[in-house]
Amino acid sequence: MKNNRFPLKYSFWPLVLFLMAVLLAFWPRYFSQLGEAPINPHFHAHGVTMTLWCLLLILQPILIRYNYRKLHRILGYFSYLLVPLIFYSIIDLLLFRFNGIPALGSFHLYFVALVVNSAVAFLLVYGLAIYFRKKVHLHARFMIVTVFTILTPVTDRLTYRFAPEWVQMVPVIDGAPIVQVIGFVIADAILLTLILSDWLSGRKPYAFGAALGIMLFMQYTIMNFYKFDFWRSFAEWLLGVV
Template sequence: MEKTYRFLPYYFAVFTVLVIYCFYQSYFGEFPDFEGVVSPIGNVPITITSVTHFHVFMIMAWLLMLIVQPILILKKQLNWHRLLGKISYGLVALMILSFILIVRQEQLREKSLPVFASNLLDPIVFIVMYGLAIYYRKKPAYHARFMVMTIIGFIGPAFARIQGPALETVFALFALFLILEWRTRKIYKPYLISLGYYVTHLGIVAYLFFGNQALLDSLWHFFFEKG
């Protein structure tokens, strides 16, 4: 692994702690009975279901894998790294299922076009970044950088729980890693691809929410209308 990226286990570990902190009041802090959980939307009590537990478990499994994978590279355990990479195919498939189930659960509890708009951004961004990482799996420099970018799909949902600056943080990360590349190996392309895709996708979602809510509402009814 490049010397510059030896910090990746710490980077992913810190991000995992941040996610736990953001969801502490609405989930982790109520372990094990999960009574008194309130929704970040309207601050109303909600019931934690098996769908919620499944979704959280899959997210935490993914974040744990992100921590372990660069450690395996550092320890030169390449066979284990590749095996875990193959396992990630199934893990991501289950994560996508958990995204679908949790979005449907929460939107049927309370229709929210702003949240639905974010649902059209963050999970899809994660899937695209992961897909690019797998596409470039035989090109380690690109593969590692796209894996780094998979976390930007988690920033919005996490920061929404603490009303944090999600977009500012995402663009700050892009700036940080682009500056890092400028000072070291100058492998800009993965981050430029990620930034270009993110801005484009964000623009589409912003158009739906700010410029064509009728279409956004039609999409909501297509996916969630009962009966």
């Protein structure tokens, strides 16, 4: 019988590293400001819900490892409330940032696709995790994968802060560098590594394979939807641009 315990037993360590990356990325303009200056409620709602999600991802495998299954289930039920709040906070922040914009250029349309399509991918992967909640190892893998759908806000900030020379290597839209491409490459590379790890260990890489397919489709739509009239119509409706 193949050993399938790795993602469940040790998955919280990579998630701890992800939380550390989140703290580092958002420290200058969010976490360091807590208690020091008023924070816009739109940003604060998003920051709180996403931080809770990161903490939940870390805590859940620990609870399973130490056999606190009842508490694990309770927090799982809490996610039914938290995930819709996350989705709402993402869209609410987008609407706030674009409030009053007179017209949408190609970069604006791209950014709407980045935010909306990433949020939809997050919901889809979370939905798969819940659907397979009784198949522990599929459930655990899909929960881990939710991180990849929300990776680019972290990689964007870390790139600008620690590797600004990379910005010159990415494509541009309306003169703006599409630095999210770096996050896409990192996410895809990690998923390919996880697929290979499952395959070499004799496991069926269904979850990570499906996740890679979702990510690639998400990335394609983000990079291309801004070119189409239907997306302009949707974005103008969403943002109330007339």
